[in-house]
Amino acid sequence: xxxLTGNTDFMPADIKTAVLIGAGNVAWHLGKALAINNIKIxxxxxxxxxxxxxxxxxxxxxxIAEPGQIRENADIxxxxxxxxxxxxxxxxxxxxxxxxxxTSGTTSLSIFEGFCHNYGVMYPLQTxxxxxxxxFCEIPLFIEANTPANLEKIKQxxxxxxxxxxxxxxxTRAKMHLAxxxxxxxxxxxxxxxxxxxxxxxxxxxxxxxxxxxxALKALSMQPVEAQTGPAVRGNAQIIRRxxxxxxxxxxxxxxxxxxxxxxxxxxxxxx
Amino acid sequence: xxxLTGNTDFMPADIKTAVLIGAGNVAWHLGKALAINNIKIxxxxxxxxxxxxxxxxxxxxxxIAEPGQIRENADIxxxxxxxxxxxxxxxxxxxxxxxxxxTSGTTSLSIFEGFCHNYGVMYPLQTxxxxxxxxFCEIPLFIEANTPANLEKIKQxxxxxxxxxxxxxxxTRAKMHLAxxxxxxxxxxxxxxxxxxxxxxxxxxxxxxxxxxxxALKALSMQPVEAQTGPAVRGNAQIIRRxxxxxxxxxxxxxxxxxxxxxxxxxxxxxx
Numbered sequence: 001x002x003x004l005t006g007n008t009d010f011m012p013a014d015i016k017t018a019v020l021i022g023a024g025n026v027a028w029h030l031g032k033a034l035a036i037n038n039i040k041i042x043x044x045x046x047x048x049x050x051x052x053x054x055x056x057x058x059x060x061x062x063x064i065a066e067p068g069q070i071r072e073n074a075d076i077x078x079x080x081x082x083x084x085x086x087x088x089x090x091x092x093x094x095x096x097x098x099x100x101x102x103t104s105g106t107t108s109l110s111i112f113e114g115f116c117h118n119y120g121v122m123y124p125l126q127t128x129x130x131x132x133x134x135x136f137c138e139i140p141l142f143i144e145a146n147t148p149a150n151l152e153k154i155k156q157x158x159x160x161x162x163x164x165x166x167x168x169x170x171x172t173r174a175k176m177h178l179a180x181x182x183x184x185x186x187x188x189x190x191x192x193x194x195x196x197x198x199x200x201x202x203x204x205x206x207x208x209x210x211x212x213x214x215x216a217l218k219a220l221s222m223q224p225v226e227a228q229t230g231p232a233v234r235g236n237a238q239i240i241r242r243x244x245x246x247x248x249x250x251x252x253x254x255x256x257x258x259x260x261x262x263x264x265x266x267x268x269x270x271x272x
Numbered sequence: 273x274x275x276l277t278g279n280t281d282f283m284p285a286d287i288k289t290a291v292l293i294g295a296g297n298v299a300w301h302l303g304k305a306l307a308i309n310n311i312k313i314x315x316x317x318x319x320x321x322x323x324x325x326x327x328x329x330x331x332x333x334x335x336i337a338e339p340g341q342i343r344e345n346a347d348i349x350x351x352x353x354x355x356x357x358x359x360x361x362x363x364x365x366x367x368x369x370x371x372x373x374x375t376s377g378t379t380s381l382s383i384f385e386g387f388c389h390n391y392g393v394m395y396p397l398q399t400x401x402x403x404x405x406x407x408f409c410e411i412p413l414f415i416e417a418n419t420p421a422n423l424e425k426i427k428q429x430x431x432x433x434x435x436x437x438x439x440x441x442x443x444t445r446a447k448m449h450l451a452x453x454x455x456x457x458x459x460x461x462x463x464x465x466x467x468x469x470x471x472x473x474x475x476x477x478x479x480x481x482x483x484x485x486x487x488a489l490k491a492l493s494m495q496p497v498e499a500q501t502g503p504a505v506r507g508n509a510q511i512i513r514r515x516x517x518x519x520x521x522x523x524x525x526x527x528x529x530x531x532x533x534x535x536x537x538x539x540x541x542x543x544x
Contacts, residue, residue, distance in 0.1 A: 106511050127487055187487055188502075198448070208452065212455055223467060225464045230458075260528065
């Protein structure tokens, strides 16, 4: 997969004004990254009025409460809302020739059909938390559009905020999002379960910090499939049994432990 | 949990000579950390002769092939073998007044009963990979012994290689190990599954590096339970359904995805 960014010809961006729809974690970080790069965020709208007001304030934008107030002549409309809500937003969007993009990993490009003339996707592959700064430059951005001209516009805009911009069709982007759910969301749940187990013994989660750091660093320097350690990959049935006994009182966790250990054992010790 | 290390009175260590039983990842890293701190590793023995020979060579120690060759007058015998094999090692150990320790998270102190006079545990809470250097100083070490005098000896030795040395009984240590399986072993499996999903689209795993880094860094600066993101915590049923469909052809992964999403949803959206 070749990044497009290297090919940018430093043309002045065709996109100068934006409307931001959504005020969640992605809207927050993407909005700021665009504003820093002199894209004028004109309006911010969200179902969560308080968040939208605060974000509008930070971006020197106008907060609007009703979709009917969305102006028709912005260069780009960025829909950074929950995947379930993208369809609703499109129904309420005013007629426009501007570029309409969503930021979702799993929502297909086809969702725009029948609603807009010019549309595309900008999907940043990262986890965003409101009050935690992220360096947008380090985030890969996956883009798609309905025409080569629109892809070029999104490429230019993306190249302003991200270091690596990749074209990817909806199916590939969905696979990327699925992989990210495992590498980020489920990984964080593993941390959270560890936190809960330690809390039951009044041990602070910070005791695991060096282990979490090393586990992640290892994945950055070698293939995780080669880096697997632990009782399951060693085929240590005795320890697995004892851990399952320790989890007897928490059936949900016992089940997760059993299924993941089984998955690791099947992967690394294939039955003859 | 208070680290003991701060209380060390810089007494000369009672332990000067060691026999290392095992040549796996823990033996490798612990052996080197001790040797650097002027503990003389006299002998190395392991069922894996080639690894034991190589490690003995690196530690300026003698490789021995038979348990009958283990000398009786070392100050400490470090059993760093798979948990399943600790009992076997104890049966073959020569009679000694030296301190015998294992390095296991889940194996109880009571395994030594009837085999040794002086015994204990040194459990480093970290993941070790043969050819990957780790800074032992950053690793918390959990210790336990059958007498206060032996605990003091292990505390001194541990303080030489690790920055934080904590006393912990067998039950607490087992909980710590169980938490580590989630935070490290299962986390790495999540990375591995993500790697497999991307490989099916010929996408290099490195595309996920920024996400993995940020997910881990976030866990070092806030509680993971507060940091959960993704479709399941957002209650995004549509995306979960699409991801499950994408995993239809891989029943093992589909099951893992469903169970983890269900666990997250139950935790964050408790039924009324």
